[in-house]
Amino acid sequence: MHPPSELEISDISDFAGLARPDSNWRSGTGRGISVAIVDSGVDTEHSDLTRRVASSVEARAENKRILFDPSSSGDSAGHGTACAGIIARIAPDAELHSIKVLGPGGLGDGIAFLAGLEYAINQQFRVINLSLGTTKQQFFSPLHDLLDRAYQAGCVVVAAANNLPQPSFPSVFCSSLISVSKSEETDSFRFGFRFGETIELTAPGVNVRTAWPGNLYRSLTGNSFACPHISGIVALILEAYPMLRPFQVKSALYAIAAAGKE
Amino acid sequence: MPLADNSNLEANLRRIVETADLGNALVEPLSGSIENLLRVLAAEMNSEDASVLVRQGSDGELRFLSAIGKVADQLRNITIPAGKGVSGFVASSGQPMAVSDTTGEEAFYAEVDRQTGYSTEILLATPLRHNDEVIGVLEFVNRKGDPPYKPFSPEEMDKAALFADAIAPLVNAYESAKMFRDIGEAGFSATGIDTVLVRKWLNEIRGSAEYREMMEIAILIRDIASRSAAERQLCREMLETMIRYADQKDESSYLTH
Numbered sequence: 338m339h340p341p342s343e344l345e346i347s348d349i350s351d352f353a354g355l356a357r358p359d360s361n362w363r364s365g366t367g368r369g370i371s372v373a374i375v376d377s378g379v380d381t382e383h384s385d386l387t388r389r390v391a392s393s394v395e396a397r398a399e400n401k402r403i404l405f406d407p408s409s410s411g412d413s414a415g416h417g418t419a420c421a422g423i424i425a426r427i428a429p430d431a432e433l434h435s436i437k438v439l440g441p442g443g444l445g446d447g448i449a450f451l452a453g454l455e456y457a458i459n460q461q462f463r464v465i466n467l468s469l470g471t472t473k474q475q476f477f478s479p480l481h482d483l484l485d486r487a488y489q490a491g492c493v494v495v496a497a498a499n500n501l502p503q504p505s506f507p508s509v510f511c512s513s514l515i516s517v518s519k520s521e522e523t524d525s526f527r528f529g530f531r532f533g534e535t536i537e538l539t540a541p542g543v544n545v546r547t548a549w550p551g552n553l554y555r556s557l558t559g560n561s562f563a564c565p566h567i568s569g570i571v572a573l574i575l576e577a578y579p580m581l582r583p584f585q586v587k588s589a590l591y592a593i594a595a596a597g598k599e
Numbered sequence: 600m601p602l603a604d605n606s607n608l609e610a611n612l613r614r615i616v617e618t619a620d621l622g623n624a625l626v627e628p629l630s631g632s633i634e635n636l637l638r639v640l641a642a643e644m645n646s647e648d649a650s651v652l653v654r655q656g657s658d659g660e661l662r663f664l665s666a667i668g669k670v671a672d673q674l675r676n677i678t679i680p681a682g683k684g685v686s687g688f689v690a691s692s693g694q695p696m697a698v699s700d701t702t703g704e705e706a707f708y709a710e711v712d713r714q715t716g717y718s719t720e721i722l723l724a725t726p727l728r729h730n731d732e733v734i735g736v737l738e739f740v741n742r743k744g745d746p747p748y749k750p751f752s753p754e755e756m757d758k759a760a761l762f763a764d765a766i767a768p769l770v771n772a773y774e775s776a777k778m779f780r781d782i783g784e785a786g787f788s789a790t791g792i793d794t795v796l797v798r799k800w801l802n803e804i805r806g807s808a809e810y811r812e813m814m815e816i817a818i819l820i821r822d823i824a825s826r827s828a829a830e831r832q833l834c835r836e837m838l839e840t841m842i843r844y845a846d847q848k849d850e851s852s853y854l855t856h
Contacts, residue, residue: 377691415684415688468694471731499693542753543753554700556700556750558698558751559697
């Protein structure tokens, strides 16, 4: 999907209205919204995910460059499948795109992670789920540039925070993305907004039961499982208001979360 | 000993021995400290088994550096490919996670469980970081007592992150010491010398009066150097003067006794 022109940007004027129980986004399914999952791959055979994964690619290192090939290797760790399962439960008709950057064969370093994010931006996927992060200073600047590109392209990047004393990237770049940490909330549609904090959003991330490779299910805890909850909700909001820019999506999330606290 | 056939051998061998000595002197105590700390942390987490995995090689596969619990000995021989399984994900992504609820279908930590016969029911894995690099993974597996086990809580996850910060410098020091030891071992191989002979010789000099004398001198230097910067500077200048003098005289007696 191409980003909207300036004249098309604003298709919402009443953010507070989004918080109402009968707001139209709540009855959506994410149809027509592409969601990239930059992770360990996705088990497309899982019964929760069949026909929901529109594409799967896999990073390959060649001459110090990263290339992306169609992937049929599935999920090497389970994590990507778990994230996809959470998104599919919230936005069952969203188009999922798996971008595998973790796995054997030299993958898993920061370069593949950055390349995966760049691939997602180039494809102009509307939502990019990054349940990964890095603390390597060398990636600070390139990640910052990529996130600015994502913002300009109208891609909403949702990243998991890290439980670390030192900053982890990209979750600290709060102006150009949406950072999420875990809460013990059990309702997938209830999330919090921590106004003024670097990590602004909280979403369910404790004992979240979700898909696992081999048509299994697991209960998982971690910030990286809070992140796909918000990615799914963003898909619903974008389905209802497809022209929203990333900063408007964040405003919408804030309005919904603030109303939820009342 | 038939070791001094060429003129460089003595100096090379001395460097190798010093390197191996340094590594050997640190590897075992550090390994013991990591295991002891792991035991304390596992008790604190009410966990039955715990392990430290470290990244190795350019592919970043994981090997078990230390483990406590029922299958600890078997784990030490197992490696996990990069990005594979929960620990592989945590090492590659830097994201901690806890997994539970296996519902008896199949252990999610399948490959390792298959090799050890163990049944992983719940698992908490958190990255070990040194500076800004992930160097390994700290894992806690199952609880004390019988299943079903209570899942690891968010508070325990935060606690595990603090434990990881405490154990990571030790793991990094162990890996550095091991690297020194391995370089020493590789040095032996490169010289083509029978390592058994060199070790025997090494043990002999350790027990010798000369070696003890060297240790006493080292202790004296440490005592002087620990006083103040002025003493350290004086000590350094005196020693450098002595080395220059010794070099000129070419009277090294390291291997000839």
